[in-house]
Amino acid sequence: MFNNREAVLTVVKNYNIQRNAEYRMLESDSLKYHYRCKQFTIGCPWSLHMALRYNLNYWQPSYRKIWMEKQKAIAKIYGDWEESYNRISALLQALQECLPGTIHECIVVPYYNVNMIDREWSWFDKVFWPFPLCIEAFKHCKPFVSVDGTHLYGKYKGMLLIAMAQDGNNNILPIAFSLVEFETTESWSFFLSNLRQHVTPQPGILIISDRSQVIRANLNAPHSGWHPPSAYHAYCIWHMASNFNSRFKSA
Incomplete structure (x- = not known):
């Protein structure tokens, strides 16, 4: 959990520096962030979804977002x-x-x-x-x-x-x-x-x-x-x- 969006950005940046990897931002606004490793399509599993919880005023991983991504992927074919x-x-x-x-x-x-x-x-x-x-x-x-x-x-x-x-x-x-x-x-x-x-x-x-x-x-x-x-x-x-x-x- 993170108190503000700057803390999210700092942690993601430091994590990727430590693992000597590059990431790309797929989605970013005042309510959510979605990052993914640039090597994701060739096997790297690193991906991060963060969402702001208004009622608690902190940022945390968005597990609902992960589930929605699964639905979106298969919906490309089957609706x-x-x-x-x-x-x-x-x-x-x-x-x-x-x-x-x-x-x-x-x-x-x-x-x-x-x-x-x-x-x-x-x-x-x-x-x-x-x-x-x-x-x-x-x-x-x-x-x-x-x-x-x-x-x-x-x-x-x-x-x-x-x-x-x-x-x-x-x-x-x-x-x-x-x-x-x-x-x-x-x-x-x-x-x-x-x-x-x-x-x-x-x-x-x-x-x-x-x-x-x-x-x-x-x-x-x-x-x-x-x-x-x-x-x-x-x-x-x-x-x-x-x-x-x-x-x-x-x-």
């Missing part, structure tokens, strides 16, 4: 379903039963209650899924796939990674999806490796992306499966034109 977090495996299995052949890869990370692992819970981290009809349809599409990511707006945040194909009539066909927290090397590796394994195993595939260094690093990784002659990489001309116009507005 506001009570207790859905604890039944994520059953829900993914239900998706397979409704659409036989649906593939899903879900990653969770350990949940820490203060400094102890709570083995009854896990944090939702990321999920990948393609629909079986999309996988089958891609076999009859042009032999290239475009990948991109977009921010989720509204009540819940995060990133949607998506792969798209094009049929003979130039219609766009989404073929794979992934929900992740941030656009990181790890999240793109998760998406691209599953895309190659489950959806686009055909030889000679062309993959198109923007000039993201994270995407390029994953495609060039030794065991990515995206190397010539099995696969080829090209940059999206639309992104290049957009970046050129943004930088040279008077050209």
Whole structure:
């Protein structure tokens, strides 16, 4: 418990200096703080929620906030379903039963209650899924796939990674999806490796992306499966034109 917000900031700063780590502030206002280690997405569990208790006039960890984060994470996929977090495996299995052949890869990370692992819970981290009809349809599409990511707006945040194909009539066909927290090397590796394994195993595939260094690093990784002659990489001309116009507005 802390008497004021300055004490909270000082403790967080000193703690991270001692452990030689960097943190990022995800949320901050007069009522609450939310900090997380910058290495959170690659395994560091450190995260802190602090909230002001008006009636007692002190700051303390917000365990309600932690629970709300769990609900928000799973709600990115399933909406506001009570207790859905604890039944994520059953829900993914239900998706397979409704659409036989649906593939899903879900990653969770350990949940820490203060400094102890709570083995009854896990944090939702990321999920990948393609629909079986999309996988089958891609076999009859042009032999290239475009990948991109977009921010989720509204009540819940995060990133949607998506792969798209094009049929003979130039219609766009989404073929794979992934929900992740941030656009990181790890999240793109998760998406691209599953895309190659489950959806686009055909030889000679062309993959198109923007000039993201994270995407390029994953495609060039030794065991990515995206190397010539099995696969080829090209940059999206639309992104290049957009970046050129943004930088040279008077050209």
